[in-house]
Amino acid sequence: MAAPALHIAWLGAGPNAKETGGVPGVAAELLAGFAALGHRVDCFLPVSGGELPARLEAEPNLRFVRGSVEWRHSRWYSRGRLGTFLSGLFARAVGSLRLRREVLRHHRQDPYDVVYQFSNIESLAMPGQLRGRVPLVIHPETHIAGELRSLWRERRLALRCQPKHTVAIAAATMSVRSAVQRRRVRRASLLVCISSVFRDHIVSDYGFPREKTVVVPNPIRFERFTEPHLDRPLGEPPTVLVLGRVSARKGVESVVEVARILHARGSRARVRVVGGVTLESDYRKLLEDLPSESSEYTGRMRPSDVPAELAGADVMLQAARYEPFGLTVAEALASGVPVVATSEVGAIEGVARSVVAEVAPGDAAAMADELERLLDALAAGAPALRATARHEAERLFATGTVCARISRELQALVHGVGS
Numbered sequence: 001m002a003a004p005a006l007h008i009a010w011l012g013a014g015p016n017a018k019e020t021g022g023v024p025g026v027a028a029e030l031l032a033g034f035a036a037l038g039h040r041v042d043c044f045l046p047v048s049g050g051e052l053p054a055r056l057e058a059e060p061n062l063r064f065v066r067g068s069v070e071w072r073h074s075r076w077y078s079r080g081r082l083g084t085f086l087s088g089l090f091a092r093a094v095g096s097l098r099l100r101r102e103v104l105r106h107h108r109q110d111p112y113d114v115v116y117q118f119s120n121i122e123s124l125a126m127p128g129q130l131r132g133r134v135p136l137v138i139h140p141e142t143h144i145a146g147e148l149r150s151l152w153r154e155r156r157l158a159l160r161c162q163p164k165h166t167v168a169i170a171a172a173t174m175s176v177r178s179a180v181q182r183r184r185v186r187r188a189s190l191l192v193c194i195s196s197v198f199r200d201h202i203v204s205d206y207g208f209p210r211e212k213t214v215v216v217p218n219p220i221r222f223e224r225f226t227e228p229h230l231d232r233p234l235g236e237p238p239t240v241l242v243l244g245r246v247s248a249r250k251g252v253e254s255v256v257e258v259a260r261i262l263h264a265r266g267s268r269a270r271v272r273v274v275g276g277v278t279l280e281s282d283y284r285k286l287l288e289d290l291p292s293e294s295s296e297y298t299g300r301m302r303p304s305d306v307p308a309e310l311a312g313a314d315v316m317l318q319a320a321r322y323e324p325f326g327l328t329v330a331e332a333l334a335s336g337v338p339v340v341a342t343s344e345v346g347a348i349e350g351v352a353r354s355v356v357a358e359v360a361p362g363d364a365a366a367m368a369d370e371l372e373r374l375l376d377a378l379a380a381g382a383p384a385l386r387a388t389a390r391h392e393a394e395r396l397f398a399t400g401t402v403c404a405r406i407s408r409e410l411q412a413l414v415h416g417v418g419s
Helices: 022-036 081-109 144-153 155-161 164-187 196-206 252-264 284-289 303-311 327-334 364-397 399-415
Strands: 007-012 040-047 062-069 114-119 136-140 190-193 213-215 239-243 270-274 295-299 315-318 339-342 356-359
Touching: 007 081, 022 040, 022 114, 022 327, 022 399, 040 081, 062 081, 114 399, 136 164, 136 399, 144 155, 144 164, 144 196, 155 164, 155 284, 164 196, 190 196, 190 399, 196 213, 213 399, 239 303, 239 327, 252 270, 252 284, 252 364, 303 327, 315 327, 315 364, 327 339, 327 364, 339 364, 356 364, 364 399
Parallel strands: 007 040, 007 114, 040 062, 114 136, 136 190, 190 213, 239 270, 239 315, 270 295, 315 339, 339 356
Antiparallel strands: none
16 A cells, blocks of 8 residues: 655755756756645745746645745845855745744644754755654765865965955854754754765764665756667777866865876876856966876857767766765766766765776776776777766666655654654
């Protein structure tokens, strides 16, 4: 007998109309997956404005409730990277506080079975009156204690690349948010962790009970990668793609060292670094040391161009020193691109080692070795290796698979069934 469908209040980050991946893309897939399983979801968005995916707006099991706070780019409060960062945090906090009344009103009209708080641990939209009466499930995409630890360990790199006041403000903001998260995460009845390495960090940093956690990877939208050209041969020259933010914890210094090692070895591979920076961290200065003869930095890329970029890559390098998941890894595999990643990258967990190589963070020599090994394997049989990569992505990151696993955990939490 099937477990009854749930009525869910969704708090935190929501989807956007562009359907181009990232945290909004994960939100869209989760909402679509829950609705397809028959759950009714009221999605409370803290900031007004912005379009939604047409497929979600047309879904009868989904309802969207917008907050009253308006926030836009290029206004007096959002000029400059630091202003955008701080004003965005403030707007979301105020919007979340104002949503409390709406969440409570909707609950009184049609009670919720569970509150599902996505992406942001310290969301303020959960009404105090529901605490202890409706289970709270938190599904974070990162945690600030990990971000702060990375910033502290890399402080010399950060100060080499940015003004002291930018680093100081970022550290102060993260310190406050980390303290708030440590308190608020303990209110969760269940913590959905996007990798086991991420779970271990949260359990250690915030003292959260391990027995109240479950590990489920992020879903990706495979429709964005419908033609991955799995039969394409090794490129000439072969391309090692580094796709992601050029910021703290991403192992940018390791990427530079790998490029220099490959160049010194006379490798034919060309290292291609693609990505922008965050509002609080900019490591582009480090990329000035890339060997120009065999590597390049192309700057920020529009999310809509990511599938085409992956289709032209041979191997991906993810050198992060802290990466709770790493959506670009899942997307690379969906595109038939094998990956070299550190043991701190959550998305490689459970992936067949024929298409994923795991190395220690900061071990640039091992990264270079594994890149050359995978390039040799591609030269010997690219179509078969690319097909395996795609199969692994479909096995682990399909929306239906991911949402069914989470749904069983929610059913067990609410009704004691389906676990």
